[in-house]
Amino acid sequence: MNALALALLLQSAVAAEPAAVASPPVDPRASRAPDLVEVITLDPSLRTDVRYATANNFTGRAVYAQARVFLQRPAAEAVVAAHRALAEHGYGLLLFDGYRPWRVTKLFWEVTPREKRDFVANPARGSKHNRGCAVDLTLFERKTGREVAMPSAYDDFTEKAAPDYAGGTAEQRAARDLLRRTMERFGFSVEPNEWWHYNCAGWQEWPLLDVPFEDL
Numbered sequence: 001m002n003a004l005a006l007a008l009l010l011q012s013a014v015a016a017e018p019a020a021v022a023s024p025p026v027d028p029r030a031s032r033a034p035d036l037v038e039v040i041t042l043d044p045s046l047r048t049d050v051r052y053a054t055a056n057n058f059t060g061r062a063v064y065a066q067a068r069v070f071l072q073r074p075a076a077e078a079v080v081a082a083h084r085a086l087a088e089h090g091y092g093l094l095l096f097d098g099y100r101p102w103r104v105t106k107l108f109w110e111v112t113p114r115e116k117r118d119f120v121a122n123p124a125r126g127s128k129h130n131r132g133c134a135v136d137l138t139l140f141e142r143k144t145g146r147e148v149a150m151p152s153a154y155d156d157f158t159e160k161a162a163p164d165y166a167g168g169t170a171e172q173r174a175a176r177d178l179l180r181r182t183m184e185r186f187g188f189s190v191e192p193n194e195w196w197h198y199n200c201a202g203w204q205e206w207p208l209l210d211v212p213f214e215d216l
């Protein structure tokens, strides 16, 4: 068997490998009752581009039935506050993703090759997205509505996605760093390898959920 055939065989083996668990893990620290709110209802001047509801994402297919972004209420309110604070710089927030049903995290794990799994959550532990306490977002320019260029695209699974990546243009890095400073001011922390992913403070207190959007 040549190397290419072997690589393809391994890839299909990875894709076919089911996750070992069938339901979201229960976190004993999670004491709060879910209070998911659709973020844009709190401020309709936010923008959304829910690529997981389209085929334009790393899986190549729609994994959400609806293009909506939900977060636990305190996180949603903090996103709105950050969005309003960015207005003085001429920017607003463009939301890619928030609460993610656990079954979708499981699907991401199953379709992601082993060497890229640092970029997806292990369903055995779950994702902060499953808690409604992580948000993927970027900046848009208020004047034009255009998405602001960053050192990498959203869901770029390379070193360019690191929040401290030194490449790209000075302008792109400045935009990425302004996003980070602003989100940190409102209680979020950036994911170490994804400039677009922010976790809300106290994420441990929210349970991992598997409720589809259409049931919210």
Ligand SMILES: [Zn+2]
Pocket: 097, 129, 134, 135, 136, 196, 197, 198
């Ligand atoms: Zn994320």
